[in-house]
Amino acid sequence: MSEMSFEQMLDASLKSIHAGEIVTGKVISVKPDEIALNIGYKSDGIMTRSDYSADNTVDLTTVVNVGDEIECKVKKVNDGEGQVVLSHREALASKASEELKDAFENQTVLTGKVVQVVKGGLNVEVNGARVFIPASLVSDTFERDLTKYQGQDIQFVITEFNPMKRRVIGDRKQLMAATKKEQHDKLFSELQVGDVRTGVVKNLTDFGAFIDLGGADGLLHISEMSWGRIENPKKLFKSGQEVKVLVKEINGERIALTRKFPDENPWKDAETKFAVGTVVSGKVARMTDFGAFVELEKGIDALLHVSQISREHVNKPSDVLEVGQEIEAKIVDLDVDSHKISLSMKALSEPERKEDLDVADVDIEAVGKAEAERVDEE
Known part of the structure; x- marks a missing residue:
């Protein structure tokens, strides 16, 4: 057997490589735009800035040091000058592709960064690999503007994996739906009438506010917002x-x-006060043709009927x-139970007469209409 030449023995001692293979190289030199690596092959590997990072402005000397080990993918075994062309980004993408495949098969929840908002949805990057989330699968509610997701880390599952067709x-929507169901079931398993909870105002209407309790919304009607009268929830x-709210009823x-907390009830000492x-x-809060409602303190209004304003005839309070x-x-x-108080200015006039203090003198039908109007307004 003929003896091998030194060059043949050297070649035999070095590993063989092929395009597409993932190798680990040790950095032997770094320039601002290029890295040279020893990959255990007869030729060194070269990696450009664009093959290392998506940031074409990065100075490689600030992020890589001699002696560092970098995982790379072989793009070309020979670039025409005898050097191996390497890519760290493609190595990450290949590895990420395997992770995506595994996540698809096992329905693993992934976290990725939104790198681009497009007309049809979001492009998300996971370790260098791209995943597309259609607009219809971004949220469990319709969202017209997706730009708020730019740069955000979001969680999702892979519902389709076909790398050959890129x-x-x-799908983020199903995760949100599952999370909300879990929160919903937990809330209703614990929630009881009389509980005090802290919620977040989700939506406001003329008749009330919907409060997110963390799993379900509750309605805070305008009549329940305060012991006092509220004109508009949006104010x-x-x-x-x-x-902070109190659970009044579960149906x-x-x-x-x-928000009418019992310990804040202004009527609790009304019999004395x-x-x-x-x-x-008090202060005149509002008027009708048959009387004026006077605020004695926050949460307590009293009716001053038109017939009780003066000894002189008054057509209307205004x-x-x-x-x-x-x-x-x-x-x-x-009437503490019904939260009703009737006033008379006429009774302060002298001489005081019994009929001035007699509630029977008040137009009962009109008072009833006034109280009905107060209930309707609330």
């Missing part, structure tokens, strides 16, 4: 605001909420009173 589809709350999937015969002062005007009057009737 078609890898992700009291804003979307996204955190609010199947419907949750009724209130607003006993019949007490002279009080003839002698104004909204915001401070008045004094005597309490002539109190």
Whole structure:
């Protein structure tokens, strides 16, 4: 047998490589735009800036040091000058492709960064590999503007994997739906009437606010927002605001909420503070043709019927009173259970007559209409 030449023995001692193979190289020199690596082959490997990073402005000397080991994919065994062309980015992409395949087969939840918002959805990068999430699978609710996801890390599962056609589809919607169901079931397994919860204002309407309790929404009706009168929920709350609420009622999937906390009930000492015969002062809050509602304190309005304003005949309250005007009057009737108080300014006039204090003198039908209107408004 003929003896091998030194060059033949050297070639025999070095590993063989082929295009597409993943190898590990040790950095032997670094320039701002190029890296040279020893990959255990007869020729060194060369990696350009664009094959190392997607950032074409990066100075490689700031991110790579001599002696570092880098995983690379062989793009060419010979670039025409005897050097091996390597790509770190393609190695990461190949490895990521295997991870995507495994995640698809096992329905593993992945996390990736949104690198591009396009008309039809989102392009997400996972370790150098791209996944497309269609707009219809981004959220479990319709979202017209997806730009808020740019640069965000989001979770999803792979529902279609076809690398040959460069078609890898992700789905975030089913994860959100599953999470919400889990939160929903947990909430209803724990929630009880009388619970105090902190929620987030999700939506505002003229009749109330929908509060996200973390798994389901509850309705905070305008009449339950305060012990006082609320004209418009949008003047009291804003979307996204955190609010403390009390669970008033649970009826199947419907949750009724209130902010009328019992310990804040302004009527709890009403029998003492607003006993019949007490002279009080208050502010005219609103008026109708048959009377004026006077706010005695926050959450307590009293009715001053038109017949009780003056000893002189008054056609309608607005003839002698104004909204915001401070008045004094005597309490002539109190019904704590129904939250009703009747006032009389006429009873303060001298000489005082029994009929001035007699509630029977008040037009009962009109008072009933006024109270009905108050209930309707609330």
